[in-house]
Amino acid sequence: MGDAGNWCLIESDPGVFTEMLRGFGVDGLQVEELYSLDDDKALMKPVYGLIFLFKWRQGDHGNGTSSPDPTIFFAQQVIQNACATQAIINLIMNLEDKNVNIGPLLTQYKEFAVEMDPATRGLVLSNSDEIRSVHNSFARQTLYELDIKGGEAEDNYHFVTYVPIGGKVYELDGLRDYPLELAAIPEGGDWVEVVRPIIQERMAKYSEGEITFNLMAMVPNRKQKYQEMLESLQQANENNELDEQIADISRSIAEEDHKMAMYSKENARRRHNYTPFIVQLMKILAKESKFVPLVENSYQAAKQKAQMNTDKTTLPLKK
Amino acid sequence: AKKEARGLKKVFVPLAEVLSNEQVAEIARQHAEELTPLLPPSENPEQELSETVRTPQFRQAADTLGTALQTAQLRPVLEQFGMHPTVLEAADEGSLLRFAREMTRTEGGHHVEDSS
Numbered sequence: 189m190g191d192a193g194n195w196c197l198i199e200s201d202p203g204v205f206t207e208m209l210r211g212f213g214v215d216g217l218q219v220e221e222l223y224s225l226d227d228d229k230a231l232m233k234p235v236y237g238l239i240f241l242f243k244w245r246q247g248d249h250g251n252g253t254s255s256p257d258p259t260i261f262f263a264q265q266v267i268q269n270a271c272a273t274q275a276i277i278n279l280i281m282n283l284e285d286k287n288v289n290i291g292p293l294l295t296q297y298k299e300f301a302v303e304m305d306p307a308t309r310g311l312v313l314s315n316s317d318e319i320r321s322v323h324n325s326f327a328r329q330t331l332y333e334l335d336i337k338g339g340e341a342e343d344n345y346h347f348v349t350y351v352p353i354g355g356k357v358y359e360l361d362g363l364r365d366y367p368l369e370l371a372a373i374p375e376g377g378d379w380v381e382v383v384r385p386i387i388q389e390r391m392a393k394y395s396e397g398e399i400t401f402n403l404m405a406m407v408p409n410r411k412q413k414y415q416e417m418l419e420s421l422q423q424a425n426e427n428n429e430l431d432e433q434i435a436d437i438s439r440s441i442a443e444e445d446h447k448m449a450m451y452s453k454e455n456a457r458r459r460h461n462y463t464p465f466i467v468q469l470m471k472i473l474a475k476e477s478k479f480v481p482l483v484e485n486s487y488q489a490a491k492q493k494a495q496m497n498t499d500k501t502t503l504p505l506k507k
Numbered sequence: 508a509k510k511e512a513r514g515l516k517k518v519f520v521p522l523a524e525v526l527s528n529e530q531v532a533e534i535a536r537q538h539a540e541e542l543t544p545l546l547p548p549s550e551n552p553e554q555e556l557s558e559t560v561r562t563p564q565f566r567q568a569a570d571t572l573g574t575a576l577q578t579a580q581l582r583p584v585l586e587q588f589g590m591h592p593t594v595l596e597a598a599d600e601g602s603l604l605r606f607a608r609e610m611t612r613t614e615g616g617h618h619v620e621d622s623s
Contacts, residue, residue: 328567454564456547462568465545465559467588469526470610472538477616478530483607486525490518 195269195320196327199458200241200345202404203451204326205276211322213291214280218410222403225384232407235380236288237279237351240387241272242394242401244346244363251386252359252368260353261302263309265362270314273323275347277313278360279406282351287408293318310362326458350387352379357386411444520603522573523566532560577601 198204205219219239220230261281265274280290281298290298297316301309313319348361350370357379359368370386373379387403394401418437421430473479525531535542539556549555559565575581579601585594591613597605611617 328564453549456549457562457564460547460564462565463572463584464588465542465565466522466526466569466572467585468541468545469531469535470607471614472541473531473534474607474610474614474616476534477611478534479607479616480604480611482525482528482531483520483604486520487518487604489524490520494518 194324195267195273195314196324197269198272198323198326199328200272200347200402200404201454203454204458205239205272205404206448207451207455208273208276208322208326211325212319213293214289215291216285216288216409216412217280217406218408219276220405220407222405225380225387225403230407231380231405232410232413234285234408236283236285236406236408237349238380238383238387239272239275239279239347239349239404239406240390240401241345241347241404243399252370254364254366255358255369256366260358260360260367261298261309262306262360262367263301263313263362264306264365266307266310267314270320270323271345271347271362273319274310274313274362275349275360276406277319278362279349279351282353282360283406287412293322306366326455328458350383357383411441411448414441414444519577520573521570522576522603523569525573525603526569527560527566532557535560573603576606577603 202219202221209217209219217236220232222230222238225231261278263274263278263281265271277294277297280294283290297313297319301312304312346361346363348359351358351360352373355373357370357373359370361368371382373382391401391403414437418434418441421434421437424430425434470479473482535556536553539553543552543556546552546555546559572581572584575584576598579599581598582595585598590598591609594606594609594613597609
């Protein structure tokens with residue numbers, strides 16, 4: 189992997205990815221975290237793609253056929269911290285839906301990179317100042333850099349995307365040379381049904397190896413969908429027989445509004461540098477003579493915990 | 508005091524554990540005027556302040572700062588906040604307890620016995 193450049197580490201979170209899509213100027217999409225592959229509520233149709241995040245390890249091979257099909261847009265990952273953004277962009281580049289507008293920035297990238305090979309596409313992406321600045325706007329702010337051995341634990345996380353393209357399911361993994369063809373989608377079938385056992389198998393394998401992973405879905409902008417439903421219900425509601433459904437949909441819209449407000453609050457916190465606040469808070473606690481007792485309590489708790497851990501680790505030796 | 512600080516240094520205390528509790532949240536609320544300007548912009552600054560010490564973002568920042576302190580790397584940051592030289596010396600030792608004591612002394616809190 190090449191120079192990490194100025195791509196900052198960002199948190200994998202549906203709120204970060206959803207607001208990042210807005211930052212790219214994409215309209216009609218959002219990212220939802222999935223707690224299971226049967227989560228019909230989160231998996232609002234059509235599901236445009238699935239993003240699988242896991243801790244990467246050497247020699248991790250998936251099953252499928254390497255497919256250098258040039259009609260698939262696939263960019264290789266050439267720098268490390270950009271992998272989430274690259275996975276999302278790989279997914280969007282293969283998406284064709286009249287309800288989705290990918291915006292001028294990504295359209296421009298697509299037009300520019302479409303004729304290139306996967307490595308060059310990745311290079312062009314990593315050199316895009318505009319895409320990088322949207323990505324970096326979600327980075328954690330600090331006043332200082334720490335010299336802690338081992339680096340950030342998140343460094344080894346890796347993202348792959350699953351997408352339906354032209355009647356087949358592909359896995360796009362930026363660390364490979366080409367897309368991986370996984371399975372054919374039966375005529376009129378739902379691609380999520382096809383990919384479900386493949387992902388489930390992978391999840392089971394990772395669970396066994398205690399490898400952390402999570403799964404997210406790229407779905408339509410839910411609020412827009414609900415609003416369309418609401419409008420057609422309201423038009424058809426001549427004798428008030430649809431009142432209950434209308435109330436349901438209205439609640440769902442309010443839920444989405446609340447979720448987006450939470451996302452923007454959390455992202456404001458992610459961007460914030462808390463150092464001045466923490467320093468001021470410690471000063472206040474010191475002035476109020478609360479700081480030392482608080483620290484002492486935590487020392488006691490930490491000591492007890494350390495003691496317990498020592499007991500635990502020495503137990504097997506007593507046998 | 509130095510000997511004790513060295514002894515305690517072996518036990519690492521996450522700063523978020525020290526600061527992320529209701530007692531600290533209450534004291535923060537009492538000093539809202541000084542503290543809310545240091546938080547992210549919010550439509551409801553009082554609520555933001557109330558929630559802050561429990562947010563993962565604050566906890567993460569506190570732990571990073573605590574790690575810097577306890578690995579004796581915090582001096583350059585503390586210098587930016589005009590800390591008293593004795594507080595900086597405590598930070599150089601990497602002892603959170605000594606740091607808290609020196610800070611208490613310089614901020615005019617009650618005198619703290621070293622033998623506690």
